[in-house]
Amino acid sequence: MNESDDQKGNNPAGSPPQQSNHDTPMLDHLESGPWPSFISGIKRLRDDHPSDRVNGMANDLLGQLEHSYQTKKGYWKGGTVSVYGYGGGIIPRFSEVGDMFPKSREFHTLRVQPPAGNHYSTDMLRNLADSWEKHGSGLVTFHGQTGNIMFIGATTDNTQHFFDEINEYGFDLGGAGPCVRTAMSCVGSARCEMSCTNEHKVHRSLVNNFTDDVHRPALPYKFKFKISGCPNDCMNSIERADFAVIGTWRDDMKVDQQAFKDYVGRKGRQHTIDNIITRCPTNALSLKDDDSVEVDNRNCVRCMHCLNVVPSAFSPGDDKGISILIGGKRTLKIGDMFGTVIVPFMRLDNEEDYERLVEIAEETIDFFAENALEHERTGEMIERIGLVNFLEGIGVEVDPNMISHPRESSYVRMDEWDDEAAKWFERRANGDAQVSGGAV
Amino acid sequence: MATEAVKKPKKQMRPAIESGCPDGMQYLHPVMLRNFGQWVDHQHPRPGVLCHVAASGEKIWTVRAGTQRILDVYTLRKLCDIGDEFGDGHVRFTIRSNIEYMIDAESKVEPLIGALTDAGFIVGGTQNSVAMISHTQGWLHCDIPGTDASGIVKSMMDELIHEFTNAEMPNRVHITTSCCQINCGGQGDIAINIQHTKPPKINHDLVANVCERPSVVARCPVAAIRPAMVNGKPSLEVDEKKCICCGACYPPCPPMQINDPEHSKLAVWVGGNHSNARSKPSFQKLVAAGIPNNPPRWPEATAVVKKILAAYKEDAKDWERINDWIDRIGWPRFFEITDLPFTKFHIDNWRGSRKSLNSSSHIRF
Numbered sequence: 156m157n158e159s160d161d162q163k164g165n166n167p168a169g170s171p172p173q174q175s176n177h178d179t180p181m182l183d184h185l186e187s188g189p190w191p192s193f194i195s196g197i198k199r200l201r202d203d204h205p206s207d208r209v210n211g212m213a214n215d216l217l218g219q220l221e222h223s224y225q226t227k228k229g230y231w232k233g234g235t236v237s238v239y240g241y242g243g244g245i246i247p248r249f250s251e252v253g254d255m256f257p258k259s260r261e262f263h264t265l266r267v268q269p270p271a272g273n274h275y276s277t278d279m280l281r282n283l284a285d286s287w288e289k290h291g292s293g294l295v296t297f298h299g300q301t302g303n304i305m306f307i308g309a310t311t312d313n314t315q316h317f318f319d320e321i322n323e324y325g326f327d328l329g330g331a332g333p334c335v336r337t338a339m340s341c342v343g344s345a346r347c348e349m350s351c352t353n354e355h356k357v358h359r360s361l362v363n364n365f366t367d368d369v370h371r372p373a374l375p376y377k378f379k380f381k382i383s384g385c386p387n388d389c390m391n392s393i394e395r396a397d398f399a400v401i402g403t404w405r406d407d408m409k410v411d412q413q414a415f416k417d418y419v420g421r422k423g424r425q426h427t428i429d430n431i432i433t434r435c436p437t438n439a440l441s442l443k444d445d446d447s448v449e450v451d452n453r454n455c456v457r458c459m460h461c462l463n464v465v466p467s468a469f470s471p472g473d474d475k476g477i478s479i480l481i482g483g484k485r486t487l488k489i490g491d492m493f494g495t496v497i498v499p500f501m502r503l504d505n506e507e508d509y510e511r512l513v514e515i516a517e518e519t520i521d522f523f524a525e526n527a528l529e530h531e532r533t534g535e536m537i538e539r540i541g542l543v544n545f546l547e548g549i550g551v552e553v554d555p556n557m558i559s560h561p562r563e564s565s566y567v568r569m570d571e572w573d574d575e576a577a578k579w580f581e582r583r584a585n586g587d588a589q590v591s592g593g594a595v
Numbered sequence: 596m597a598t599e600a601v602k603k604p605k606k607q608m609r610p611a612i613e614s615g616c617p618d619g620m621q622y623l624h625p626v627m628l629r630n631f632g633q634w635v636d637h638q639h640p641r642p643g644v645l646c647h648v649a650a651s652g653e654k655i656w657t658v659r660a661g662t663q664r665i666l667d668v669y670t671l672r673k674l675c676d677i678g679d680e681f682g683d684g685h686v687r688f689t690i691r692s693n694i695e696y697m698i699d700a701e702s703k704v705e706p707l708i709g710a711l712t713d714a715g716f717i718v719g720g721t722q723n724s725v726a727m728i729s730h731t732q733g734w735l736h737c738d739i740p741g742t743d744a745s746g747i748v749k750s751m752m753d754e755l756i757h758e759f760t761n762a763e764m765p766n767r768v769h770i771t772t773s774c775c776q777i778n779c780g781g782q783g784d785i786a787i788n789i790q791h792t793k794p795p796k797i798n799h800d801l802v803a804n805v806c807e808r809p810s811v812v813a814r815c816p817v818a819a820i821r822p823a824m825v826n827g828k829p830s831l832e833v834d835e836k837k838c839i840c841c842g843a844c845y846p847p848c849p850p851m852q853i854n855d856p857e858h859s860k861l862a863v864w865v866g867g868n869h870s871n872a873r874s875k876p877s878f879q880k881l882v883a884a885g886i887p888n889n890p891p892r893w894p895e896a897t898a899v900v901k902k903i904l905a906a907y908k909e910d911a912k913d914w915e916r917i918n919d920w921i922d923r924i925g926w927p928r929f930f931e932i933t934d935l936p937f938t939k940f941h942i943d944n945w946r947g948s949r950k951s952l953n954s955s956s957h958i959r960f
Contacts, residue, residue, distance in 0.1 A: 184891040185746055188753030191715055193745055196667035203669070216735075223734035223743065224890045227856035231738045232849060239608040248736060264736060270619035274687045277675040279622065284668045284675075293668040297688040300731050300779045307665070307736055319609050327614045338616065342687065345619070345627045346647050346655060346697070348634035355619055363615035370613060386871035390690065393876050394782050394869050401871075430913055436873055460872045464914065467636045485778045487843055488816045490945055491878045530814065 177218030215256035244328025266303035290317035302339035332372035343384035350384035351402030375527035406472035415468035482534030499556035643718035725758035740774035741789035765911035782867030790862035795851035806848035866918035
């Protein structure tokens with residue numbers, strides 16, 4: 156779309172006339188104050204950058220942004236741009252006021268998948284800066300709310316050139332549109348004592364199994380993976396991901412009684428009672444007379460509070476694994492939804508376990524692709540068809556960990572009660588049932 | 596000459612290498628690589644600095660700094676220079692666009708903080724501070740924005756800087772901003788989001804050419820949109836009595852302009868919490884609306900946020916997030932001490948909303 160706009164932003168051969176800077180009286184207000192100013196950064200590109208392409212683009216971008224501030228409206232429209240062989244990964248932006256600001260008329264964003272855990276070397280950041288300066292606007296965000304590196308501002312032609320260059324040294328586009336999106340994972344095992352799984356490996360095992368679904372949007376709507384190494388859920392996965400993976404543990408949490416006693420000695424019993432003991436959501440902690448702590452592990456729900464307050468004394472157990480929750484999303488269209496438990500616990504010890512994890516994701520995405528309506532998220536689909544139909548579709552048995560409480564409405568047909576009850580007892584006898592934290 | 600133009604060689608396109616998500620392990624600090632999965636404890640020596648301890652006894656220090664998020668390459672290279680001269684060349688970015696430098700000796704901490712501060716970056720954002728506000732593109736790049744989150748965030752962080760560089764809150768505070776009701780900024784302890792108050796203004800001349808009308812009709816959460824002939828052209832019409840001004844029709848159909856310079860307002864929501872700590876994760880709830888969308892510095896929105904933060908800081912117990920605090924003190928008390936008006940709009944009427952009503956005699960007096 157709008158291919159005819161392609162060349163308009165470029166200057167014809169010969170030296171371009173010296174640009175005059177757009178006045179930016181409103182944006183100038185965003186240069187004062189202690190917090191670093193993005194406006195000052197764009198002005199640096201305008202004023203200091205030797206390339207006319209870069210400084211001209213920055214100038215016209217500032218001009219359009221000032222125009223938005225003056226009129227309180229946005230002036231970008233979408234379109235269709237991708238790189239050769241892909242159908243997505245780029246957010247096309249064509250200016251609706253390109254005649255006033257021609258050098259930023261095409262200002263597409265490339266969504267690029269960051270390394271799992273968002274780790275970089277400064278050398279690699281410099282490589283990315285060099286490539287982006289060569290082909291793009293010189294503006295970049297680590298990272299957008301989608302989890303991507305956002306390279307903001309390239310012409311249609313240059314999206315391909317930039318992609319070709321960074322793709323050679325290991326970077327690939329992320330998702331945009333109705334497709335599997337770029338995944339996110341926390342720092343986890345790399346630097347956090349709360350981590351209960353290898354977030355890195357889970358992240359890459361999942362999303363890199365679906366590169367075709369990332370690059371070629373063909374699903375009913377977006378599908379997101381987010382991975383947090385513990386129930387603190389720093390990746391907001393339960394609230395924001397269609398497929399949330401949360402690290403957890405199944406055995407008793409570990410308690411270093413001496414470290415706990417030291418804490419009580421330092422902070423006092425009242426502080427300990429007010430900030431730890433009474434904050435446990437299931438009253439699973441008890442302060443003993445000798446200042447040690449007793450844990451009712453059977454009723455611990457792994458909320459993390461006591462571990463967060465005294466990480467030196469409390470830590471996750473040894474029988475670690477993950478929970479999977481499916482269906483989180485924000486408002487559109489039927490309202491906010493949390494992900495809900497589909498797999499209460501599974502271990503990830505060996506390649507077979509990871510294959511099973513990927514298989515659950517494949518079943519979920521296949522079912523979503525076949526059954527969701529256009530522009531319907533996984534959570535909305537489950538809301539529409541009921542959890543049980545979804546579980547049957549992906550081949551997962553029911554489990555009481557999936558619910559807050561059983562049905563309240565009596566309006567249900569239950570002819571097959573006896574069969575279902577027998578199935579439950581059979582599963583328990585075989586040790587298959589997930590009740591009491593049995594594995595998948 | 597003309598034949599040469601015809602013979603123009605076909606451009607050879609390079610096939611993509613579908614490598615997907617790169618391996619992060621290659622960029623890890625050697626101390627982190629050696630102790631991967633073996634961390635046992637952490638301390639918070641000062642705001643903006645974390646020290647993690649591994650079972651081996653090795654330690655890694657992290658210095659966290661806030662940035663302007665939309666980085667120009669000069670700023671990015673400056674961050675790299677600091678990382679090379681005062682750090683160990685290994686960095687990462689948090690989910691809230693802070694940069695983190697990982698270093699293997701305590702002696703490197705203060706010089707690194709000094710270099711960052713001298714260069715204008717703000718060290719902080721750890722533990723029980725007000726973290727960097729998460730946000731999206733706004734007028735700089737989005738196709739549907741009602742405001743400029745980047746500008747709001749810059750203005751607000753200028754005012755909240757003490758709370759970013761110190762850790763004086765009862766627990767951490769995550770603030771988010773979003774330029775439309777899609778809420779890309781995400782759930783937050785405090786969220787500042789656009790709330791439209793007037794139905795879309797339709798440019799009927801463009802609808803037939805630009806919009807796939809059935810999918811626009813399907814997009815409306817309240818079935819307020821129907822196909823119509825307007826001025827002899829196929830278009831769409833909106834039942835303005837039903838319309839909830841959500842803006843869901845605008846992305847698939849730009850001629851249905853929802854952004855209104857006067858009537859698109861800011862609303863403030865509180866109590867969104869992603870963590871499972873203590874209580875289950877919670878979504879944010881409406882507390883204030885009708886706040887003017889007032890560039891370039893949005894002082895009215897900042898004033899509301901500061902009022903809520905002051906009440907929370909004063910009244911909440913240690914470790915209570917904003918949702919935990921309000922659960923304890925109750926909503927009437929919240930509206931009382933924040934001096935925000937309680938209106939009929941605070942009472943939810945969306946599906947499932949009955950569960951948000953008080954069906955008990957639990958009332959605080």
